[in-house]
Amino acid sequence: MLHLSEREQVVEYGKRLILERLTNGTSGNLSIYDPQSDHMIISPSGIPYLETKVEDVVVMEARTAKVVEGSRKPSSEWALHIGFYLAEPSARAVLHTHSAYATTFSCLHEPLRAVHYGIAAAGVETIPVAEYATFGTPALSVNALKAIGRSKAVLLANHGLIGWDVSMPKVFSLIKEVEFMAELQYRALSIGKPIIIDSEEMARVIEKFKTYGQQPEV
Numbered sequence: 710m711l712h713l714s715e716r717e718q719v720v721e722y723g724k725r726l727i728l729e730r731l732t733n734g735t736s737g738n739l740s741i742y743d744p745q746s747d748h749m750i751i752s753p754s755g756i757p758y759l760e761t762k763v764e765d766v767v768v769m770e771a772r773t774a775k776v777v778e779g780s781r782k783p784s785s786e787w788a789l790h791i792g793f794y795l796a797e798p799s800a801r802a803v804l805h806t807h808s809a810y811a812t813t814f815s816c817l818h819e820p821l822r823a824v825h826y827g828i829a830a831a832g833v834e835t836i837p838v839a840e841y842a843t844f845g846t847p848a849l850s851v852n853a854l855k856a857i858g859r860s861k862a863v864l865l866a867n868h869g870l871i872g873w874d875v876s877m878p879k880v881f882s883l884i885k886e887v888e889f890m891a892e893l894q895y896r897a898l899s900i901g902k903p904i905i906i907d908s909e910e911m912a913r914v915i916e917k918f919k920t921y922g923q924q925p926e927v
């Protein structure tokens with residue numbers, strides 16, 4: 710079986726998506742990219758995360774979009790994932806969720822702003838919203854990549870959230886943090902007018918996050 714350790718990570722982090730309430734039912738999907746073989750290891754379509762086994766995970770060749778190994782259908786958003794790997798040379802893992810707070814802002818076409826400095830985890834002060842496109846279409850990938858800029862995460866209008874990073878553990882932490890940022894923005898807006906941190910300070914925070922190479926534990 711090809712890419713066993715990557716398959717195991719796809720299964721493990723798929724379970725965590727449900728257990729940590731980052732998505733519902735079978736929505737969302739996750740993948741890992743191996744640049745040497747050009748293989749993308751991606752969650753299968755329509756199988757509940759808690760029931761997914763390593764043999765259900767699908768291996769595809771990114772450049773040709775052909776299934777290399779697997780008897781299941783790949784996630785319906787396989788084109789969205791491939792788009793990220795082809796556009797961003799450092800991307801090794803992509804995670805897409807319909808997490809409640811981030812998706813709420815995506816339905817308003819409202820970006821996530823620097824209500825809290827933790828937004829710098831995405832490498833930017835504002836997480837943008839990509840224009841709407843039907844799920845599972847190449848247009849969704851095009852719109853997401855057009856909107857994402859230097860951010861590692863982007864909201865998909867009336868749909869959800871997607872992000873990339875250099876590994877599955879890292880992209881999982883990123884998506885979790887972005888969802889928390891969305892929750893804070895939602896809560897702050899519900900009782901008042903959030904004070905947005907200015908660009909000069911956010912530039913300092915983003916730089917500081919880079920220097921530490923991880924989010925500071927404060």
Ligand SMILES: [Zn+2]
Pocket residue numbers: 736737786805806807844868869
């Ligand atoms: Zn989706």
